[in-house]
Amino acid sequence: MTHEMTPYDPQRLAPFLRRDLLEILFQNISPVDYAALSLLVKYSRETEQEKLYLKDLASHFRIPMPQVSQLARNLQSKGYVRWTHDDRGQDGTYLVLNKDALAPALEQKAYLSDFFQTVVREFGQDRFLQLAGEAAALEQVMWAQAWKEDGQNGRTP
Numbered sequence: 001m002t003h004e005m006t007p008y009d010p011q012r013l014a015p016f017l018r019r020d021l022l023e024i025l026f027q028n029i030s031p032v033d034y035a036a037l038s039l040l041v042k043y044s045r046e047t048e049q050e051k052l053y054l055k056d057l058a059s060h061f062r063i064p065m066p067q068v069s070q071l072a073r074n075l076q077s078k079g080y081v082r083w084t085h086d087d088r089g090q091d092g093t094y095l096v097l098n099k100d101a102l103a104p105a106l107e108q109k110a111y112l113s114d115f116f117q118t119v120v121r122e123f124g125q126d127r128f129l130q131l132a133g134e135a136a137a138l139e140q141v142m143w144a145q146a147w148k149e150d151g152q153n154g155r156t157p
Contacts, residue, residue, distance in 0.1 A: 025115065028104040036071055037080055037105045040097060051086075051094040080105075 022031050029037075043060060044052060058068045072095055075081045080102065081095040120128045 025112065026108065029108050033075065033078065033080065034105055034108050036075060037097075037102065038109075040075075040081070040095070041102070041105075044097060050096055052096070053092050053094040055092050057095075 025031075026034060039061065040052060040057075043057070044050065047056075054065065054068050054072060057063070058065045061068075063071075072081065072083050072093075075095070076083045078101075079098055081097055083093060083095055085093040
């Protein structure tokens, strides 16, 4: 049975990658910055907005506002985004992607795509799809157990 090469998200494979391998794969941008920028770019495209309000990002990604602010500060310090506000800040603060500074992320995306296509080809696409399916099933079982554990500790998931 032959499968056509399917698009996949390399970030889903991150738990299987050792730290030293990640250091080899991500030389122009950190994995954290790459993941954050990927999510911001995708969110911007989906919402068709250039102004990415922190409150909307926190709500959409279900991340506490202090973490969103820390992420914004980090990305701004590296020049990936501009963090600003409307008029007197009444509508909240927002991020604007610095499209010129996204070159390392775009280069990283192309590199990862080529890398994983080669890995899948050498590993075998059928084997890869089977492994990916098993990993997804394992993740579902782990989440189900985590929800049970959380409920037993008196917290509501």
